Amino acid sequence: MTDTIAVTDRDGTRLIRMDRPQKKNALTLDMYRAMIAAIRSGEQDDSVLNYILCGAPGAFSAGNDLNDFLAHGTAGGSTVGSPVLEFLDTILRATKPLIAAVDGVAVGIGTTMLMHCDFVYATPGSRFQLPFVNLGLVPEAASSLILPRRVGHQKAAEILLLGEPFDAAAALGYGMVNAVVEPDALMDHALGVARKLAAKPQGALRRSKALLKADVEVVAARIAQEAEVFNECLRSAELREAVAAFMEQRPPDFSRCR
Numbered sequence: 658m659t660d661t662i663a664v665t666d667r668d669g670t671r672l673i674r675m676d677r678p679q680k681k682n683a684l685t686l687d688m689y690r691a692m693i694a695a696i697r698s699g700e701q702d703d704s705v706l707n708y709i710l711c712g713a714p715g716a717f718s719a720g721n722d723l724n725d726f727l728a729h730g731t732a733g734g735s736t737v738g739s740p741v742l743e744f745l746d747t748i749l750r751a752t753k754p755l756i757a758a759v760d761g762v763a764v765g766i767g768t769t770m771l772m773h774c775d776f777v778y779a780t781p782g783s784r785f786q787l788p789f790v791n792l793g794l795v796p797e798a799a800s801s802l803i804l805p806r807r808v809g810h811q812k813a814a815e816i817l818l819l820g821e822p823f824d825a826a827a828a829l830g831y832g833m834v835n836a837v838v839e840p841d842a843l844m845d846h847a848l849g850v851a852r853k854l855a856a857k858p859q860g861a862l863r864r865s866k867a868l869l870k871a872d873v874e875v876v877a878a879r880i881a882q883e884a885e886v887f888n889e890c891l892r893s894a895e896l897r898e899a900v901a902a903f904m905e906q907r908p909p910d911f912s913r914c915r
């Protein structure tokens with residue numbers, strides 16, 4: 658188990674807090690395992706009616722821990738059977754509503770996991786980024802499918818191929834967040850939505866969520882397809898250069914990889 662994921666249950670809501678602020682909530686394999694366990698056990702627990710995923714002030718999540726990429730090779734990335742893929746599969750198939758409360762940076766899977774949540778609230782200062790190409794990688798979590806559906810091909814190409822950050826107002830415009838909420842109101846807002854959901858007839862609520870997510874196998878197939886290509890990229894000189902540059906705090910030089 659890890660002390661970097663805190664799980665608390667209150668009034669039918671399971672609050673799952675990523676708590677590694679000194680590393681901007683970069684996700685280690687143990688953190689993925691703890692979140693998987695929290696949601697899978699929540700699925701079996703009748704007293705859990707919905708989930709809230711949140712991070713630390715200023716850091717929702719900086720995405721996959723880049724040291725894991727280097728230390729574990731492909732085991733740190735989206736290998737089939739890896740905690741990363743299991744986590745994605747778990748949130749994809751969660752039958753109870755998933756609410757995300759985002760403050761601060763949401764990079765890589767910190768943004769793509771939101772595409773599998775039902776409600777997303779973000780503070781005005783939140784900053785989203787899908788920098789896969791910049792790291793020598795490709796999109797994951799079916800973002801290459803979900804994003805163009807939401808925003809059209811050109812905007813998705815801009816977000817995924819240029820990999821530049823965008824703010825909460827832009828994310829709202831893209832339909833990636835439900836509302837922008839001030840930091841001091843964020844958790845109350847998410848908990849308020851959770852309370853409203855908890856008061857609904859749960860049978861109808863879950864059946865309705867299942868209908869909204871009727872294409873779950875299509876999404877799962879894209880996650881697997883992306884993971885295969887992602888795996889190839891994890892062995893590339895481009896990835897090694899990008900991660901080394903981040904760790905050495907210098908700009909990457911991809912001309913070395915051609």
Ligand code: COA
Binds near residue numbers: 681720789
């Ligand atoms: N993996 C491992 N460590 C990470 C990390 C990651 N994904 N993101 C941040 N960290 C670490 C930094 O190395 C730093 O550690 P240190 O204090 O020991 O030097 C610490 O977290 C704080 O990060 P820092 O870069 O100083 O914070 P910032 O506020 O200036 O920038 C980010 C925050 C998230 C924009 C920046 O850290 C970043 O770009 N991280 C990489 C994100 C990424 O590429 N994720 C993978 C996507 S697949």
